[in-house]
Structure formats: structure tokens, C-alpha cells
Amino acid sequence: MGRKFIDCSEYPSDNNCSVKISGTEDEVLDVAAAHAAATHGHEDTPEFREQLRGMLKDE
């Protein structure tokens, strides 16, 4: 199974975040949702996770 990643530095943020998260799709979604909530003040909702899912790229 291929890994996916999200690179925070590709998206505008207040703190010039450079975090990159990679793993299986479910792993990335879990970690990215927690990271976005803790660091970027997002709410971890099913809708937000759907948005994140659309931002995943193949590693």
C-alpha cells in the first residue's frame, strides 16, 4: 500500500509551519487532524477530515 503525505509548508499558515506528515491515508488523516487542531486552531470534524483527505498526495 502506497504512502500518502501532507506538507504543511505548501499551505499558508500563521506560523510558517513546515511539518510534513506521511503514512497510510488513515494515519496521515489522524495525525494531520490532531496537528491542525493543536497547532492551527482547526476543529477536528468529519468535514475537516474530508478536506484533509482531498489534500493528500502520493509519496
Ligand SMILES: [Zn+2]
Ligand atoms: Zn502545520
